[in-house]
Amino acid sequence: MTTLIFATSNAHKVEEIKAFFADTPYTIQSLLDFPDIPEAPEPFDTFHQNAESKAKFVQQYTNGMVIADDSGLVVDALNGQPGVFSKRYSNEGTAEANNVKLLSNMKGLSNRTARFVCVFAIVDQKGTQYIEGVCEGNIATEYSGQGGFGYDPIFLPTDFIGRSMAELSMAEKNSISHRGRALQQFKKFLLKHI
Ligand code: IMP
Secondary structure (H helix, E strand, O other): OEEEEEOOOOHHHHHHHHHHOOOOOEEEEEHHHOOOOOOOOOOOOOHHHHHHHHHHHHHOOOOOOEEEEEEEEEEHHHOOOEHHHHHHOOOOOOHHHHHHHHHHHOOOOOOOEEEEEEEEEEEEOOEEEEEEEEEEEEEOOOOOOOOOOOOHHHEEEOOOOOOOHHHOOHHHHHHHOHHHHHHHHHHHHHHHHO
16 A cells, blocks of 8 residues: 655645545555644745645655645736735634635625636655646635635635535535646556556
């Protein structure tokens, strides 16, 4: 059995990734399994650079392949914000405060197009490879749904008209989400490389 180490301690992401690999021979580990590894810095202004630096940081403490994701919400009317700063968009840095700030900054704007972006950096002895997944949608004017995390209650994915990301089941979210799409490509990558 091959173990894949995902360099994240976000329990929601870990749950999505484990659900995605449930019917495969891979065992998934995350930073939740390595509590002694300190939080990796994310100092850059691109998803690619942050993902690679997180993966390389964690690789120092483990053996084998490390996969790190950097993800976020890119809003066209806000010139791409919150983007790489999605996690800490508001001063508080909670999902609630981030959503309040985003809805307030979008007040009265008619262009509400946005996308979730997820970049995986896969780091092993051979170097770094990248995989990218994108999920198109619009920013809602109000909250709906209890599922998911982060900006899900105010994101209306184009693939499920009339429902927010937080109103999708985990299987539905994984079938269209930025991370789900990156994971689908990653599965193909694994078939070729392992
Ligand atoms: P990261 O952990 O640095 O990649 O930060 C990602 C941030 O982007 C999260 O804290 C959320 O605010 C947001 N985000 C990423 N993926 C999702 C998602 O699937 N749903 C909602 N928000 C997300």
